[in-house]
Amino acid sequence: MQQSRSRQSRSELTHPSAPISGNTLMNLKLVLESVVGDGEVRDLDLAMLLNVPVNRLGRLKKAGAPAGAAETPDPDDEQDDAVAATIRPNQAILVRLLLKHPEYAPLTMRPGNAEMFELIAPLMPGTGSNGKMVGKQGYAPLFGRSYVSSYKMLAEAESTSLPVVRLQLLIVGRLGEMFRELCLAKVQQAAKKVPDYVLQSLKHDAGWQLLRARDSLTDWMPDVVFEEFSAELLRQWRTWFNECYLNVLRDEALSRDLDPDKVLLKGNWTNRKNVEPADLQNYDRATQPILGCEDSLFSIFRESFGLTSAEAFWALGLQVKAFYRFRQRARQRIDAPSALLVRYLFRYPDDIRHIIPAPPSGESILQTIQQDDPAFRTSQLGPMFGASRVMSYEFAADQHSSPFFARRLATIYAEQKRRGQPIYSQLRECVEDELKARGLDSREFWRDGRWNPSVSCS
Structure with a gap:
């Protein structure tokens, strides 16, 4: 009898018999947390999934009777209180789909900080040609944090801020692409049949989902081929990391009137001085400070990338309060992790796909x-x-x-x-x-x- 009740409750959890309501969103959160890599689904995630402004999500959680279908496309739900207070059919269908198949949720898998450090340590500034790794203190500065934060991050003693998580997604996304392309090239040159699981993973997986399995995905390579593959992969990774990612960090340091080498060593990213309009002539196009004012790259991010507000907040990893705090400090530079993220994405806009995929036609x-x-x-x-x-x-x-x-x-x-x-x-x-x-x-x-x-x- 107890097992029967348990099966019934599980069925009701993933196959609700009543119309989807605000109460169901908490069930969705629990189900998603069972499959998401870091085990935590935030309101920011739910807002992105449901495509509602995050500051309206609280009202949606209290929604009762379902609403009818929208007759016209809503530009962003921000001017329509009724939309945010009821579960629309499109949201109800989405919730049902994710309750049954939580693995379909577009919440990109990311590595833990220890795994991330292991992945990028050979690429970090100071790593010699002999492969000798740099110290752990150089980890946090790569994400706009102070070097003293490295040890807390690597010990998982504190939750990683979401802008840092987004930077990590960019890195594993790009490294994963290079791994896949080089691995596929070796597959085409293979003298014997490559295992099906390798072909399927290379076809379907991306980012950390691909990189965490890199050992098993290269097991089939003969030693000579694997050594050649590893050397070429490391060369490609280092080229991208130095010429793309680190150059963004160096330009961000210059935009803060800081020495790039010292910042990458110690991570002293802070500069709270106001930047007046007349000061901007002191910077070239690549090193313009990213401020909170209305015409800054930060403020035009959403429109520039064609995102809804829920998607923009999620892509930047920002809560509403943090966003408006930056906007209120119009002449100050925004926090370093967020500035690095914005600067990188405006320089390499196609890479936003590693954070949030573009909707199909x-x-x-x-x-x-x-x-x-x-x-x-x-x-x-x-x-x-x-x-x-x-x-x-x-x-x-x-x-x-x-x-x-x-x-x-x-x-x-x-x-x-x-x-x-x-x-x-x-x-x-x-x-x-x-x-x-x-x-x-x-x-x-x-x-x-x-x-x-x-x-x-x-």
Whole structure:
């Protein structure tokens, strides 16, 4: 009897029979924490997943009765209190999908600090040609922190700040790409068959998910090939780390009127002096200070990268209070980890994909769905992703991105389709589950596309 109750409770946890409400979000948090690398899912993560401003998430957690579908794409939910206070169908479908498949959540896996240090120690400033490693004190300065923080970070004695985590994601993302490309080159040159698990991992995995398995992914290489591979990989890693990442750090130090070599050694990044408009002529384009004022790179980050506010806060690893604290200190430099992140991303904008993937085009989503289900109609696309039927055509016609309501679901859909998962049937099942929970007739829904039958849908 006890086992039966346990199975029932687990089923209700991941397959709720009632419509998705604010209470379900806490269940989602627990389920996600069971699969996320560092075991912690923050409000910032939930806000990004649900694509709502993080300062509205508290109200969403208290949401009761479900809302109907959006009739028009909302630019950012920031002017509509009703949206933030109710669970929309697109959010309900997303929550159901992630409760069943938490591994689909686009919360990028990252290494712990000890693993990160082991990975980048051969690349750090001061590492000699003989491979002798630098001391641990040089670790934290690479992320805009003081050298004394290195020991706390490496001992995991304190939680790593989110801007630092984002910098780490950039590093493992780029190193992982180089590992994959070089490994694939060796696969093509291999004299014997390469194990299937290696081919699958190289095809599907990225970042830390790939790098943490690098030993097993190179086991098949003969010793001579592995030595050649390792030497070339280290050369590529060092070139990128020195010419790209460290150059960003050096320019950030110069923007703070600091000696780059001393900063990389000791991590004394702080400079709280005001930077007046007349002072900016003292810096070249690469070393302009990143301030809190409205025309700074920090302030235009969201618009420049085409992100929603929830995505921008998540990408920068910033809580709302920290963001507005920087903005209030308009003539001061923002904190070093955040400045490094902003400076790097504006210099290498394509690398934001290692933090938050860009949504696929609506056109491509419709094409992949109709490959799986040739009977699927364009008019069903909006309802499938939690919007009204009238939204289907604008969604399907978009050749560059996805509309607001579909950004997260479309991103997950495209990624899992790429990985060979039966995402169409899984997503459709979640839609059916929410329809049943809301007491809506499935046949009428797929015919008429109405999440709110009391409202006429042309």
